[in-house]
Amino acid sequence: MTGADDTAVIDAPVIDTAEIDALVGDGPAAWDVTGRLPAELLRKLGAMGVLCAEVPVRFGGLGATALAGGELTAHVGALCGSLRSVMTVQGIAAATVHRFGDREQRRRFLGELTGGRLACTAFSEPGAGSDLAAMTTRVRPAGDDTGDVIVSGEKSWTTGAAYADLIMVVGRYGDGPGGAAVMVPADAPGVTVEPVAAPLGCRAATHCRVVLDDVRLPASAVLGGGGQPLPLLFTVALTYGRMSVAWGCAGILRACLAAATADARTREQGGSPIAEHQLVARHIAELYTAEQIAVHVCRHAAEQCDRGTADAAVAAVLAKQVAATHAARGAATAVQVLASRGFTDGHVVARAYRDAKAMELIEGSTEISQLILARHALGAPSPTSSAATA
Numbered sequence: 001m002t003g004a005d006d007t008a009v010i011d012a013p014v015i016d017t018a019e020i021d022a023l024v025g026d027g028p029a030a031w032d033v034t035g036r037l038p039a040e041l042l043r044k045l046g047a048m049g050v051l052c053a054e055v056p057v058r059f060g061g062l063g064a065t066a067l068a069g070g071e072l073t074a075h076v077g078a079l080c081g082s083l084r085s086v087m088t089v090q091g092i093a094a095a096t097v098h099r100f101g102d103r104e105q106r107r108r109f110l111g112e113l114t115g116g117r118l119a120c121t122a123f124s125e126p127g128a129g130s131d132l133a134a135m136t137t138r139v140r141p142a143g144d145d146t147g148d149v150i151v152s153g154e155k156s157w158t159t160g161a162a163y164a165d166l167i168m169v170v171g172r173y174g175d176g177p178g179g180a181a182v183m184v185p186a187d188a189p190g191v192t193v194e195p196v197a198a199p200l201g202c203r204a205a206t207h208c209r210v211v212l213d214d215v216r217l218p219a220s221a222v223l224g225g226g227g228q229p230l231p232l233l234f235t236v237a238l239t240y241g242r243m244s245v246a247w248g249c250a251g252i253l254r255a256c257l258a259a260a261t262a263d264a265r266t267r268e269q270g271g272s273p274i275a276e277h278q279l280v281a282r283h284i285a286e287l288y289t290a291e292q293i294a295v296h297v298c299r300h301a302a303e304q305c306d307r308g309t310a311d312a313a314v315a316a317v318l319a320k321q322v323a324a325t326h327a328a329r330g331a332a333t334a335v336q337v338l339a340s341r342g343f344t345d346g347h348v349v350a351r352a353y354r355d356a357k358a359m360e361l362i363e364g365s366t367e368i369s370q371l372i373l374a375r376h377a378l379g380a381p382s383p384t385s386s387a388a389t390a
Contacts, residue, residue: 029346052094059110077251081355082204122155137171161208180226201358249323256334
């Protein structure tokens with residue numbers, strides 16, 4: 001039901017994954033080769049709530065839990081890594097708006113993102129990936145009586161920017177130490193979007209250079225007025241992003257396992273299916289194990305997020321680290337099983353092989369994730385300490 005204000009609860013639509021399957025069809029192979037997703041498909045899925053399923057129903061979303069949203073992400077990830085990548089950046093934008101936006105901003109922007117408009121997120125810069133101190137993008141007051149802000153800087157490897165109506169730009173706010181997340185219309189004067197040619201993975205999602213040349217925006221575009229600590233902005237956004245990537249990797253492993261088992265059952269060598277050869281059976285077992293491990297670590301992290309525990313952020317790092325590294329190895333295993341059958345652009349395991357490698361780099365590289373996990377472990381009580389055994 002609906003009410004008079006933006007906090008009223010509405011009935012959440014039911015998402016049938018069969019409907020998503022029908023819309024996607026056999027498109028992913030061609031999308032990978034051409035490097036483009038159908039914009040009309042993205043808008044339709046956005047209006048269905050699929051691209052940011054965890055937006056509360058009072059803002060037009062599905063109101064999915066982190067666990068339910070994750071399972072949906074894994075399903076999409078098994079179909080198409082590029083589509084899942086667009087789903088991830090739309091979800092990051094929505095999660096950031098929900099956390100930092102004021103009431104009017106949540107009503108406006110979340111309504112747009114569940115109504116068919118598309119968003120991407122711009123974090124990385126040519127000289128600043130995981131190094132927040134090196135970020136140079138600035139959001140500063142215009143210095144006149146309009147209350148406007150000026151956004152200037154350059155962002156790199158901005159996934160989905162070629163489709164986006166809104167670019168959520170994170171930068172430094174004014175001359176202080178704080179940061180800001182700004183919802184920048186992609187067609188605003190001073191915004192230039194340049195797709196990267198022939199990227200290795202998630203090709204159809206597009207990865208773009210975004211230049212912001214003194215882009216003038218109303219203060220209402222700055223989420224929560226700006227001035228938030230940069231580490232907090234990044235933690236909120238990256239926790240969602242890492243969870244989404246981790247579930248997407250679980251989907252990659254599911255797709256690889258399905259392709260490898262189907263091939264191993266039907267292709268024969270020496271008069272018997274290759275599945276009966278012990279070394280091939282070992283590959284299948286390793287793929288199955290990897291998929292199960294990824295799913296379980298993702299479910300654990302999602303449960304931590306749903307409960308709002310203190311360890312939710314590090315659980316997301318762990319899920320992303322485990323799922324991404326297993327997906328990269330698992331996809332290589334699937335290519336090995338299928339051999340020449342899976343060695344052409346567009347094939348599900350060829351896509352998985354390239355896409356999974358990208359997952360080890362984005363939302364914090366494998367090495368960055370390892371540093372975070374090591375610091376967490378070193379800061380935790382020793383298993384032999386009184387704190388651990390009390």
